[in-house]
Amino acid sequence: MTDRLLMRHxxxxxxxKVLVLALLWWLFVRDGRVTVDGPAAAQHLAAPAPAAPTTSGAR
Incomplete structure (x- = not known):
């Protein structure tokens, strides 16, 4: 196979692949909307992280 033929393939x-991805996005994602409440998002991001679970040393 020549380099030119390989490049074309x-x-x-x-x-x-790009066309299939664009078609899938057009069919399933394009109309999806997510409403974001600014104050609720800020509160969620500013919340303290949950405590890490502790494990006992005994097995």
Whole structure:
């Protein structure tokens, strides 16, 4: 297989993958909307981290 033919096959494969991803996004993701409440998000991000679970040394 020549380099030119290989390059063409790879370009076609990448183009097809991009088209499939765009189609899947168009069908399933495009209309999805997430509403974000600013104060609630800020409160969630500013909340202290939960305490790490402690393990006993006995087995």
């Amino acid at each position: 790879l370009a076609v494969a990448v183009l097809l």
